[in-house]
Amino acid sequence: MDSVELAHAYYDAIDAGDYAALRDVLAPGFTHVRPDRTLAGREEFLSFMRDDRPRTDTKHVVDSVTAGVDGAVAHGHLFAPDELMFAFVDVFETGEKIERLRTYAD
Template identity: 50%
Template sequence: MAEQPVEAYYSAIDEGRYDDLRALLASGFVHDRPDRTIDGPDTFVGFMRDDRPLTDTSHALDAVCANEDDSEFAVRGTLLDADGDPLFGFVDVHTVENGAISHIETFTN
């Protein structure tokens, strides 16, 4: 099922399972964020593990919507701090190819 990697992506980040996160990403993975573009799955995992400003966060997902062929998923949610307080809302658009996430574009408010 194509939706599984998208939901597993957030769990892997929230639980600090970086090997599992890497396994979800395609070899040509790119993440376009409001503040930067991260090119490559290993660079992305390194950023999530070592360089992101807050690592004790969790993602509360409000909605996961797929297109007809399950190749794109829009995920709406809120990033929560360690106390469960909202930091900001987000929408991530995931592109899934051959069961792996190849691209994410993030929008925040």
């Protein structure tokens, strides 16, 4: 998969609660830097997404994903069933899998 396909697969897996598919697109050393915390390592991230994230009833609406030299940049919105939670920009660093993700949110 190229960087744009990896980004789309990432959002699809999270929204579906498909943690096996999510694991498949993340490198073992994956790091997610978020405004509220940093999750270091694929297993720590998967554990958080599966067991500790505050809301699991959310959906990512991705407005655009643009390929870059070392990854991709995605812009979108996170929705809960009855509300827009926030807009985001995600910066993906990729190789064969997603190595690092930095999220910016308003």
